[in-house]
Amino acid sequence: MKTLKLLFATLVLGITFTSCSIRINDDDDYYVSLEEVVTDFDLWYIDYNKTTGNGDVPFLSKAFTISFINGKLYANNNLVGIGSTGNGYGIQIGYYDTYNGYLEVDHNLDGYYDFDVVQITRDRIKLVDNYNNVTYYLEGYQKYNFDYDQIFYDNIEYFLQEYDAWEKTFVSDTGELNEFDNENFLRFTPENITTFYSSQDQIGTNVANIYWDYVGSYTVANVQGYDNLKILTLDYDSYGNEEFELSVINDGKISLYHIDSGTTYEFTGRGYIQYLKNSSSKGTVRNDGRKRTKVYRETKIRRNLK
Numbered sequence: 078m079k080t081l082k083l084l085f086a087t088l089v090l091g092i093t094f095t096s097c098s099i100r101i102n103d104d105d106d107y108y109v110s111l112e113e114v115v116t117d118f119d120l121w122y123i124d125y126n127k128t129t130g131n132g133d134v135p136f137l138s139k140a141f142t143i144s145f146i147n148g149k150l151y152a153n154n155n156l157v158g159i160g161s162t163g164n165g166y167g168i169q170i171g172y173y174d175t176y177n178g179y180l181e182v183d184h185n186l187d188g189y190y191d192f193d194v195v196q197i198t199r200d201r202i203k204l205v206d207n208y209n210n211v212t213y214y215l216e217g218y219q220k221y222n223f224d225y226d227q228i229f230y231d232n233i234e235y236f237l238q239e240y241d242a243w244e245k246t247f248v249s250d251t252g253e254l255n256e257f258d259n260e261n262f263l264r265f266t267p268e269n270i271t272t273f274y275s276s277q278d279q280i281g282t283n284v285a286n287i288y289w290d291y292v293g294s295y296t297v298a299n300v301q302g303y304d305n306l307k308i309l310t311l312d313y314d315s316y317g318n319e320e321f322e323l324s325v326i327n328d329g330k331i332s333l334y335h336i337d338s339g340t341t342y343e344f345t346g347r348g349y350i351q352y353l354k355n356s357s358s359k360g361t362v363r364n365d366g367r368k369r370t371k372v373y374r375e376t377k378i379r380r381n382l383k
Contacts, residue, residue: 111175114196115145118217119165120153121202122228125213125369132209136170136184138368139352141228141235143215148172150182154352156236157328160225180204226305229325233297233307234372236325237265241348242276242284243331252340256316262287263311263344267367271295273311284348297323299376308377309333322379336380 115121120142137143140152141159144166153159153167162168171184180192193205200217229236237243243263262276274289276282291313298308300322309323321333326343333342352367 111178111180111194114194114202115173115175115180118200119220120144120218120223121215122218122223123213123215123369126371127214128211128371130206130209130211132206132211133368134190134206134209134211134213135187135368136182137204137213140167140170141232142167142223145173148174150184155239155350156229156232157239157346157349157351159228159328160223165220165223165225226325229328230305230307232369232372233323233325234265234270235367235369236328237331238267238270238367239350240329240346241350242287242346243344244347245280245342246330246345247341247343249341252335253338255319255335255338255340256313257319257335257338257342258340262289264289265295267350270297270370270372275311275313297374299374301376301378303379306379 121144122142123137123140125138136152139154141156142153144151146166149169150171150173151163151166151168152170153162154170155162155167159165159167169185171182173183174181180194182190182192184190190206191208193207195203195205197203197214202215202217204213204215206212241264243265245261248258259277260275261278261280262282264274264276266272266274271294273293273295275291275293276287276289278287293312293314295312296310298310300306300308305324307323309321311319311321313319320336321342322336324332324334326332329346329349331344333344334340335342
């Protein structure tokens with residue numbers, strides 16, 4: 078694979094280029110500008126697991142996708158509402174400029190950043206921040222071929238964090254009695270992707286009044302042969318682990334199939350949390366407190382179901 082760089086060089090005599098181009102093939106005379114590269118796709122998905130370096134650019138660590146549109150920078154910072162918020166682009170988070178050969182970003186909260194842009198293939202680029210020693214890898218998509226459903230499963234830990242609480246709203250008639258029948262609320266905190274809370278408060282309790290009577294650790298595993306299924310394991314010290322098949326019904330409801338008992342539960346999100354406010358925000362708004370980290374998941378074979 079040939080790596081194609083957008084070169085931002087200074088002439089020996091000290092004359093600086095005021096525009097930038099990239100040559101697609103060494104034998105061709107076809108060039109594209111930096112502006113053409115970043116605007117060639119509707120959405121750039123940030124593959125955070127490929128991030129290198131020990132630095133951080135907060136607005137990129139928070140976002141799932143970014144878009145470059147006529148000097149304005151947009152991002153999908155939430156999975157809830159992705160595909161519909163801002164006509165699929167998300168919310169505007171700042172401005173960008175490619176005039177002087179660098180990708181310059183003026184973020185509404187984080188301030189100014191300069192990036193070198195390296196085009197790996199036509200639909201893959203990387204943004205290099207040498208000052209902060211971090212490189213982000215982005216994959217380009219048009220809105221019509223972007224899998225908005227799959228992004229939930231690829232980032233399921235972060236989806237679980239986007240509500241203040243998950244309330245049990247359905248229990249199947251089938252399935253054996255088990256300890257988890259008593260748990261009516263779950264919560265997954267944005268401080269990390271390993272801690273959950275649960276509560277046995279009465280269904281219908283206001284989120285602000287929930288007493289979280291248990292805190293423990295959880296893990297999410299992939300399922301061999303399935304892209305739209307995860308294994309969620311909740312660690313309850315008192316009676317061991319509870320293992321579920323986790324599937325997403327929609328961006329406000331999940332299904333948990335309790336593997337040992339054969340019971341299916343549905344939980345509905347309460348208290349939507351939006352990261353970085355826009356003018357139509359409803360519910361809790363947070364501008365900090367969540368940062369994507371690299372996710373390493375075990376892959377499990379699906380167990381025989383009851």
